[in-house]
Amino acid sequence: MSPQAIRKVVRVGIVAAVIGLTFLGLLNAVKGHAKDVPFEEWYGNWAVVLTTSILLLAFLFFLTRPRRPKEWRGASLSAAFFISLFTEMFGIPLTIYLLAPLLGVEPGIFGMYESHLWAYLLWRAGVMSLPAGVYLVMLVSSALLFLGFSVLALGWKEVYRGQGRLVTTGLYARLRHPQYLGLILIVIAFLIMWPTLLTLILAPFLIGRYILLSREEDRELEKEFGDEFSRYRETVAGFIPSTSYR
Numbered sequence: 001m002s003p004q005a006i007r008k009v010v011r012v013g014i015v016a017a018v019i020g021l022t023f024l025g026l027l028n029a030v031k032g033h034a035k036d037v038p039f040e041e042w043y044g045n046w047a048v049v050l051t052t053s054i055l056l057l058a059f060l061f062f063l064t065r066p067r068r069p070k071e072w073r074g075a076s077l078s079a080a081f082f083i084s085l086f087t088e089m090f091g092i093p094l095t096i097y098l099l100a101p102l103l104g105v106e107p108g109i110f111g112m113y114e115s116h117l118w119a120y121l122l123w124r125a126g127v128m129s130l131p132a133g134v135y136l137v138m139l140v141s142s143a144l145l146f147l148g149f150s151v152l153a154l155g156w157k158e159v160y161r162g163q164g165r166l167v168t169t170g171l172y173a174r175l176r177h178p179q180y181l182g183l184i185l186i187v188i189a190f191l192i193m194w195p196t197l198l199t200l201i202l203a204p205f206l207i208g209r210y211i212l213l214s215r216e217e218d219r220e221l222e223k224e225f226g227d228e229f230s231r232y233r234e235t236v237a238g239f240i241p242s243t244s245y246r
Contacts, residue, residue, distance in 0.1 A: 036130075037112035048090040053083050059149075063156040064179065070216065074209045081187065081202045088196045089115075095196040117195050141193035144185050152182030166225045168232055174241045176232070177214040181239045184210055214238060 057079055066075040088094055093107070093115065100107040103124075114120045119133030128136070151171065155178035158170040171178040184207050191203055218238075221229045 036114070039108045039111050042112045042115065043091065043093055045090045049086045052086045052090070056082055056086075060152075060183070063152055064183070071213065074206075074213055077202065077206050077209055078183070081199055081206050082190075084198045084202070085190055085194065085196060088198070089194050094198070098197065116193070118192060137192060141189045144189035144192065148182045148185030148189060150182070151178050151185065155179040155182060166221065166228055166232065168236070172236070174236065176218065176236050176238045180210040180214045184239075 060078060060082075061075065064071075064075065066072045093110065095117070096107050096110045096115065099117070100110065110120075113130050113134050116134050116137045119130060119137045122128050122133040122136075123130040127133075154171050158167050158172055159179075161167075175181060187203055187206055191199060218229075218233065222233070
């Protein structure tokens with residue numbers, strides 16, 4: 001096996017390992033035990049805050065590889081979103097401290113189940129039981145997380161194989177920006193899994209930033225590849241297959 005092939009195998013192996021560790025670690029951490037974990041046992045777990053933040057940010061930075069100042073600003077916003085998310089998910093639940101008085105309850109009632117706020121609100125509204133709400137929230141958010149991670153990694157794989165050429169195969173035969181779509185899906189998944197006031201505020205700016213970066217990327221590729229990219233752009237959508245995005 002050539003050195004180039006060995007490097008390729010190592011890179012793909014690293015990506016696969018990080019995807020697996022990140023996804024399984026987050027899923028196991030948030031699912032917790034079969035029974036609801038009380039407030040005092042769930043929060044203050046700073047080792048989990050640090051581990052999940054490092055794993056996810058390393059994964060995202062490795063695949064997106066920001067280079068220009070604009071890309072680094074977008075990456076910094078992403079980092080702020082995920083660090084604030086994991087801090088509230090496992091460390092200090094600031095949203096719950098603010099929300100509990102408005103609901104007329106003590107913050108201490110928010111154990112692991114209750115802290116899935118969409119599930120808690122469905123339960124309070126009488127739509128379904130709390131365990132059923134948690135199951136629904138975890139099912140939807142985990143599916144979106146898996147899809148987002150997969151799209152992001154597969155998009156990176158196609159770009160890596162392209163080695164500087166205009167990539168129009170694989171996912172790029174259906175979408176011009178699968179990696180940005182993957183990031184958007186991951187953000188939405190976490191908003192469903194574990195909403196917080198800060199992440200709800202940051203999410204629209206973060207998603208808007210990804211859309212702006214995709215448009216800047218379109219302009220740069222058109223300058224670099226000219227008519228080849230123009231023809232590609234006319235036939236392939238940006239984010240949603242079978243739609244026009246210009």
